[in-house]
Amino acid sequence: MGTVTIEQVLVATQPVQPGSLSAFTSRTMRAVKRSAQYRAYKKRPRRITGFGWLLRLSPIAFAAVVVAIVAAAATTTYAIFLLWGKPAAHLQETGQNQFGRQQAVINFENCKYFKRDSAMFEVKAGVTLDQPELEKIASARCERDQIVNWVSQTWPLSQGATRVERGETVVIENITATTLSFYDSMHQQHLTLPILTDSRVIIEGADHPLSELKQGDVVVVAVASTFPPGGHGPAIKREVQAIIKLSLPFEYYTSKQTLLTERKPCTGNPQSSCLSNNGLHLYPHFNHNTKQATPETIWEIQGKLVGHTAHSLTLQGSGGEMYVTHTPFDIVNDHNQHWKSTYKNTTVELGDTIAIQYTQPASADHKNIADDEIQYVTLLAEQQIPAGTWVKY
Amino acid sequence: MMNEQKIINDTLNGKPDRYADLVERYHTGLIIHCEHIVGDRDDAEDIAQEAFIKAFDKLANFDATRARFSTWLYRIATNTALDFLRRHKKQFSVEDIEALAAATEPTYLQDAERAEVRQAVINLMPPEYRHVIEAYYWKGKSYKEIAKELNKPVSTIGSYARRAKLKLKEQLSWVQ
Numbered sequence: 001m002g003t004v005t006i007e008q009v010l011v012a013t014q015p016v017q018p019g020s021l022s023a024f025t026s027r028t029m030r031a032v033k034r035s036a037q038y039r040a041y042k043k044r045p046r047r048i049t050g051f052g053w054l055l056r057l058s059p060i061a062f063a064a065v066v067v068a069i070v071a072a073a074a075t076t077t078y079a080i081f082l083l084w085g086k087p088a089a090h091l092q093e094t095g096q097n098q099f100g101r102q103q104a105v106i107n108f109e110n111c112k113y114f115k116r117d118s119a120m121f122e123v124k125a126g127v128t129l130d131q132p133e134l135e136k137i138a139s140a141r142c143e144r145d146q147i148v149n150w151v152s153q154t155w156p157l158s159q160g161a162t163r164v165e166r167g168e169t170v171v172i173e174n175i176t177a178t179t180l181s182f183y184d185s186m187h188q189q190h191l192t193l194p195i196l197t198d199s200r201v202i203i204e205g206a207d208h209p210l211s212e213l214k215q216g217d218v219v220v221v222a223v224a225s226t227f228p229p230g231g232h233g234p235a236i237k238r239e240v241q242a243i244i245k246l247s248l249p250f251e252y253y254t255s256k257q258t259l260l261t262e263r264k265p266c267t268g269n270p271q272s273s274c275l276s277n278n279g280l281h282l283y284p285h286f287n288h289n290t291k292q293a294t295p296e297t298i299w300e301i302q303g304k305l306v307g308h309t310a311h312s313l314t315l316q317g318s319g320g321e322m323y324v325t326h327t328p329f330d331i332v333n334d335h336n337q338h339w340k341s342t343y344k345n346t347t348v349e350l351g352d353t354i355a356i357q358y359t360q361p362a363s364a365d366h367k368n369i370a371d372d373e374i375q376y377v378t379l380l381a382e383q384q385i386p387a388g389t390w391v392k393y
Numbered sequence: 394m395m396n397e398q399k400i401i402n403d404t405l406n407g408k409p410d411r412y413a414d415l416v417e418r419y420h421t422g423l424i425i426h427c428e429h430i431v432g433d434r435d436d437a438e439d440i441a442q443e444a445f446i447k448a449f450d451k452l453a454n455f456d457a458t459r460a461r462f463s464t465w466l467y468r469i470a471t472n473t474a475l476d477f478l479r480r481h482k483k484q485f486s487v488e489d490i491e492a493l494a495a496a497t498e499p500t501y502l503q504d505a506e507r508a509e510v511r512q513a514v515i516n517l518m519p520p521e522y523r524h525v526i527e528a529y530y531w532k533g534k535s536y537k538e539i540a541k542e543l544n545k546p547v548s549t550i551g552s553y554a555r556r557a558k559l560k561l562k563e564q565l566s567w568v569q
Contacts, residue, residue, distance in 0.1 A: 003569045006558045007429075008500040010530035011422035013510040022533060024424070025416045028442045032412060037450045041409040092396050107399070117408065320532060320542075 085110030087142035268299025
């Protein structure tokens with residue numbers, strides 16, 4: 001190591017920040033977007049479509065491509081994804097964040113679930129995941145989302161008596177030419193459903209014969225349920241509409257999904273980051289005087305609870321900024337006295353992570369939230385399976 | 394380690410919003426670098442922003458085989474700061490400015506060195522010293538913002554920072 005100054009060393013040791021954009025970055029990107037270069041970069045490179053690219057190869061390269069295609073077609077490992085692009089997740093970087101948890105930035109291909117090509121995650125407290133595990137858990141989320149979207153688009157919900165449900169992730173217990181048996185994902189209900197002549201079997205994004213499925217395969221089952229006239233009451237008939245094979249072991253779509261929580265810029269407050277997680281509902285418990293809101297006008301803050309009074313909650317956001325929420329009463333004491341039994345006596349304490357969703361304020365001062373702007377106040381909890389076992393985040 | 398080459402490739406090929414990752418990663422150090430040169434925080438932020446925009450415009454010309462992105466970016470910022478000083482007709486010597494710039498050029502540490510530095514900061518006493526170091530060098534806050542948080546004069550924050558750095562240098566013998 002050559003000579004370095006203390007300033008250089010301190011800057012070089014800056015911890016990886018959670019998925020939030022500073023005010024400086026937001027301001028700079030607004031200026032960047034006004035530049036002509038932004039528009040130039042935004043144009044995607046010209047894609048060579050069809051087989052035109054083959055004609056541009058040298059004879060040797062052309063021959064190599066032909067050999068590769070013939071060899072691949074001769075094996076059973078070559079798969080064409082006809083129905084959707086195969087999702088993939090690649091770890092960009094991982095390390096420990098300021099909250100003492102492992103965090104990871106993962107890049108995606110063919111993944112619409114996260115609505116962008118890259119996402120930041122926090123790992124469950126006390127857990128460390130290596131690169132293969134991180135990538136499998138993230139890609140499993142994308143894969144399942146791809147499949148559920150395909151089912152929804154292929155069999156859109158209708159007003160008729162029959163509708164196709166989006167599909168549970170299950171393990172095949174038994175499969176014949178005419179029936180499929182499995183336990184539901186919580187292993188509480190055992191089902192045997194008829195397979196129809198036109199039931200589809202999808203493996204690696206393409207239609208395959210039923211004979212390629214076997215006991216133990218992890219699948220999504222799209223079930224067509226027919227309801228009585230008027231639509232009231234349980235389904236009178238349930239049949240398999242499609243069976244879609246998944247690529248990873250069962251736990252990657254179920255229990256391991258609780259290990260990763262996405263952290264992203266808070267809606268309306270990108271200078272702070274928010275976890276995409278649920279928790280214990282603290283407020284309101286009854287109708288209260290809240291401004292009308294649509295999903296587009298609901299903003300969010302999250303942070304450590306640093307104070308509460310008879311008429312306020314104060315949170316410290318991920319970047320250290322303070323948010324004050326004015327409340328009609330002391331929400332924390334109210335929960336601890338009257339509502340904690342709903343959540344196995346889990347109380348709210350200073351230092352807990354709280355999320356507040358509120359109506360987009362009319363004023364610019366989003367760090368002070370009026371009590372009639374509050375939509376929900378939530379005590380964040382770790383994702384748990386089975387649901388109902390509460391562990392604070 | 395952030396895959397910078399991928400971010401640059403994505404930026405140039407249809408995803409220019411990826412550039413925000415580079416801005417977020419480097420803006421704290423770059424603003425400190427500019428502040429060392431021009432002596433004013435607000436001016437430093439303007440210069441740093443101008444440097445990021447210039448780097449964005451010239452990104453297609455960046456050659457990763459010749460330098461790291463940060464080295465290239467900081468060079469743009471130093472030149473922008475020199476232009477600023479000339480525009481405001483401030484008396485300065487280029488050699489002095491280059492020496493100031495060198496003191497805050499980016500450097501890269503091994504994991505063990507980073508851990509040692511972080512532990513030394515965590516162990517800093519009194520706690521105000523630690524707060525100032527974390528807020529200024531790791532969270533990108535100005536002395537003015539830190540002064541408001543701690544309810545102290547800006548000059549006191551500067552004094553805390555100087556004393557904190559002296560203490561850290563005592564702990565970290567390999568630092569100049």
